[in-house]
Amino acid sequence: MSRFALPRPARTVADPVPEAPGRLADARTPEEVAGWLRGTPGRADREAALADLVSAGSDDTRRIAALLDPATAADLLSGVDPGAASALLALLDVPVAAGLVGALPGDEAAAVLRELSRDRRDLLLEALPAARAAVVRGVLAWPRGTAGARMDPDVVTVRPSATVAETVAALRARARVPASGExxxxxxPEPGVAPVLHGTVSYRTLALAAPGRVLAGLARPDVPAVAPDTPGEQAARVLRRHRAGAVPVVDDGRLLGALTDQDVADLVEGSATQDAERQGGALPLDLPYLAASPARLWRRRIGWLLALFAAEMYTGTVLRAFEDELETVIALAFFVPLLIGTGGNAGTQITTTLVRAMALGQVRLRDLGRVVRTEVTAGALLGLTIALVAGVFAQILGVGPEVGLTVAVSAGVIVLWASLVAAVLPPLLRRLGVDPAVVSGPMITTLVDGTGLIIYFEIARLLIPALG
Structure with missing residues (x-):
């Protein structure tokens, strides 16, 4: 028998209510765990407590896990990021970890298991009841970031001939009423096959309808739905367009689950977080920051850092190639950091805006020409402004009119070049099946650095007679 099935002595009126501990790791009884949960509603506080618990080691983690019952397990693990919950489960014995997963709704259980290694995930799924494991596997079958990966498979389904009274009785008999509101x-048509969706009836309609009404006459057939492989941003647009609190997830007419507005918000938030991490030049952590170990931070960052380091090497190669020009006109070296930094900044401004617009569906590959025209025009205006400022700055430094003109022209051309590169790369990468978020600030800066130096020294050769 699972430890979750063991009865617990009921508390009497005379029993004192234990004081909640200040830290989850300090709890010694199930009542103290429950008290800590009541006094710590904030998600960030709970994630920090789990991170402290995981850092303390497996003994403390096992002790706290043994104090959880189905209600407190669901309360704790549902109220934190799936990555934080998975870090806890990774330290527990398989039967105990499976018991905690079994206390979660199907979609939340799948979200937690998705963060574990494949071997660990398979062990926990095998330890779950067969029917429960099948539901969770159905959610895990869909890629991360899609509607199928976040849908709630535990929806309320009724036959068309059911009455309002029968439906309400079925809802009341459920241990958990889904948040879809419908x-x-x-x-x-076939046993063991996903049901065919005919329509939906809201809880509000059920509350107002006569008990004897048949649902076939109340159902709304024109239901906005999404496919299980629909990206989160697209599902969000469907919800906004129809002003719905939830949409069914349907595959070839068959109902797989429901996606609520909260599910969509989590999808969009997760996608935005991953894009931000990629644009910072690192792989997504897939964990709350405080739950990530130094080793995990190293693994998620070192690949990109080495790639960018190798790419930056050609900047030194370019400088070496123009060594004679630098020796002839030493003042050219004063402006190298300024010019390449400006080009990288201009490119990063564009990629940040453009990648987000693409994620929201505002820009597609067919819009590439329009994007390039817009950004090149804006880049020309920006370049002209930067060129004027750079020219004035060069004159203040007293480097002479030839170098001042070279710096001004180079600044303008580099900004224009960075605008063109940053406008073209994200749509082309999307066309090649690469996440455009990889066109990060560090990457675009690295790309513009070397090419900007070439532009700078070639313009110097044209405008400074001594270099001709």
């Missing part, structure tokens, strides 16, 4: 009218 029941789904379906038929089951």
């Amino acid at each position: 029941v789904y009218v379906t038929s089951h």
Whole structure:
């Protein structure tokens, strides 16, 4: 028998209510764990407590896990990031970890298991009841970031001939009423196959309808739905367009689950977080920051850092190639950091805006020409402004009119070049099946650094007679 099935002595009125501990790791009884959860509603505080618990080691983690019952396990693990919950499960024995996963709704259990290694995930799925494991596997089958990966498979389905009274009785008998706010009218043509969706009836309609009404006459057939492989941003647009609190997830007419507005918000937030981490030149952590170990931070950052380091090497090669020019006109070296930094900044401004617009569906590959025209025009205006400022700055430094003109022209051309590169790369990468978020600030800066130096010294050769 699972330890979750063991009864617990009921508290009497005379029993004192234990004081909640200040830290989760300090709890010694199930009541203290429950008290800590009541006094710590904030997600960030709970994630920090789990991070402290995981850092303390497996003994403390096992002790706290043994104090959890289905209610407190669901309360704790549902209220934190799946990555933080998975870090806890990774330290527990398989039967105990499976018991904690079994206390979660199907979609939340899948989200937690997705963060574990494949071997660990398979062990926990095998330890779950067969029917429960099948539900969770159905959610895990869809890629991360899609509607299928975040849908709640535990939806309320009723046959078209059911009455309002029967449906309400079925809702009341459920241990957990889904947050979708609707029941789904379906038929089951084949046993063991996902039901065919015919329409939906809201909880509000059920509350107002006569008990004897048949749901076939109440169901709304024109239901906005999404496919299980729909990206999160696209699902969010469907919800906004139809002003719905939830949408069914349907595959070839068959109902797989429901996606609520909170699920969509989590999808969009997760996607935005990963894009931000990629644009910072690192792989996504897939964990709350405080739950990430130094080793994990190293693994997620070192690959990009080495790639960017290798790419930056050609900047030194370019400088060496123009060594004679630098020796002839030493003042040219004063402006190298300024010019390449400006080009990188201009490119980063564009990629940050453009990658987000692409994620929201505002820009597609067919819009490439329009994007290039817009950004090149804006880049010309920006370049002209920067060129004027650079020219004035060069004159203040007293480097002479020839060098001042070279710096001014180079600044303008480099900004224009960076605008063109940053406008073209993200759509082309999307066309090649690469996440455009990889066109990060560090990458665009690295790319513009070397090419900007070439532009600078070639313009110097044209405008400074001594270098001709």
